[in-house]
Amino acid sequence: MCSLPTTLAAMWWCLTVQMQLLRGFWPLEILECDEGKEVHDEHGNLLARGLSVRMGVHCETPMRESDPITGRMDYFQPMFVRATRINENAAGGQIMCSAAVTGPDTEYSEFQPTQAIEVIWQMQIAVVPAGEIKLMGREIPGVVSLVYPAALLGRQNLDVSGSPLARV
Numbered sequence: 001m002c003s004l005p006t007t008l009a010a011m012w013w014c015l016t017v018q019m020q021l022l023r024g025f026w027p028l029e030i031l032e033c034d035e036g037k038e039v040h041d042e043h044g045n046l047l048a049r050g051l052s053v054r055m056g057v058h059c060e061t062p063m064r065e066s067d068p069i070t071g072r073m074d075y076f077q078p079m080f081v082r083a084t085r086i087n088e089n090a091a092g093g094q095i096m097c098s099a100a101v102t103g104p105d106t107e108y109s110e111f112q113p114t115q116a117i118e119v120i121w122q123m124q125i126a127v128v129p130a131g132e133i134k135l136m137g138r139e140i141p142g143v144v145s146l147v148y149p150a151a152l153l154g155r156q157n158l159d160v161s162g163s164p165l166a167r168v
Contacts, residue, residue: 001083005111007059007101012116014055014095015123015149026050035092041154048093048158056087057147058098082135086144089133093155098135099143102127124150 004010030036030050039048060082062075082098090096126148132141148155 001080001087006113006116007057008112008116008120010057010059011095011097011101011125011147012113012119014057015120015125015147017053018055018093018095018152019123019149021051021053022046022049024050039158041157045151045154047152047154052092054087054090054092055095056083056085056090056097057095057101058083058086059100082138082142085133085135086142089130089144090146091158093152093158095147096130096144097127097147099145102145102147103143126150126153128156 002013004013026036026049031038035052036050037048038046041047058079060079062079063077064073064075066072067074086096086098128146128148130144130146132143135142146156
């Protein structure tokens with residue numbers, strides 16, 4: 001788990017890493033196995049190659065207090081458990097986000113990095129509703145969405161192994 005200074009910085013990081021993983025130098029053993037082979041959409045666009053990493057993004061103010069011995073700040077649950085649950089519900093190659101990140105009431109401050117806004121805009125992201133999941137400390141399930149750069153939108157048609165879903 002990592003923490004970034006702003007929500008859009010986190011999205012920028014996730015989107016960039018997902019794109020760069022496609023171009024990584026993977027050992028031949030990974031590229032030859034079913035889970036690591038190249039997968040293309042019907043237009044020949046590369047959707048998966050090598051390891052697929054699932055990611056989750058959640059935004060919330062953590063409970064915190066200063067460690068009496070080190071003087072460093074310690075951060076506590078339940079925010080981290082909620083972020084973990086969101087991440088656990090994503091499949092490899094997906095970025096799952098809570099409504100705090102993608103919902104209609106999301107407010108972005110003037111502290112969002114301009115470069116992140118520009119890069120995310122250029123990637124032409126798609127937000128795909130993914131339903132609801134149970135989040136710790138909440139009686140009502142949390143609404144989550146999947147976020148893809150336009151170039152990887154075809155990943156929504158892959159099963160958990162990275163193979164294209166059969167069309168019936």
